[in-house]
Amino acid sequence: MALPDFPVAGPASTTLAGSLAVDGLRLRACGEHDLPFLRVLYRQTRDDELAATGWPEATRVAFADQQFGMQHMHFVHHFPDAHFFLLQRGGRDIGRYYLDVSGPAWHVVDIALLADVRGQGIGTALLQATRAIAPAVTLSVAVNNPAAMRLYTRLGFVDEGEAGGMHRRMRAS
Template sequence: MPFMRDLYHQSRAAELATVPWPDVARRAFLDSQFDLQHRHYIGHYANAAFLIVERAGSPLGRLYLHADRDTLHIIDILLLSAVRGQGVGTALLAHVQQLARDGACNAVELSVLRENAGALRLYQRLGFTSVGGDTLRLAMRQALS
């Protein structure tokens, strides 16, 4: 859990950089947000796989997956900023696609923040298409053949 918490903190650092809080208050806020998110995921996806992504024994990120009927859902994928753009996300998604095929799933689904241009480009490049969403998030799906 310490790595997962720190990874979450890192993912929100830029967003909170301009908030004039002391470090202790920022950390307390991020801890509470992480705890809420974690409880939400555990409560709504009890049978999900909550995975830590590693390379040579060093943690690089997290990957949360949930199979539902004939679809494999990527609940969350989050990588350390230091490894983004190095092909780790592409490799993870290829692995998820293979897991879905092995599990007789017809599709992989996910949602992405509309402002996350890098992830959105990656998903589109790998064949995910928009299937809806809201003002903050875009729902995407990739049909498997």
């Protein structure tokens, strides 16, 4: 399936990326050439869930690929003004950070890290850097992701209720 392109990043994206670059991280605008990495990243975020299905590997790969495509289309369509950043550390692609700054509260559309760099404070540093320059920050968290919910609560986010389906909306001022 052909996926839509990321929105064209302008100078504001470069400036924002520089403001959020903390703890040896480099942020840069995602492009079509990043889609293979982003597919792998998406798959890693779903590995535990997919392992529990008992499906053959080929089925898990096909399912994750389809879900990645649908998620990508959703993000690009519903957040056309968002900044879609690829995260790098030491020249290595390690994650993504999608941030919509178009409203009165900046919305973290998505944050995802490779399995081997999770738990090292990267998400915390990004969210703290975002909160330092944003008027307010919102995000949605899956109800089946208690580790993320604990992190966001520790960072001062407050549960504002259901965000649709299996997600809770959180806000920090």
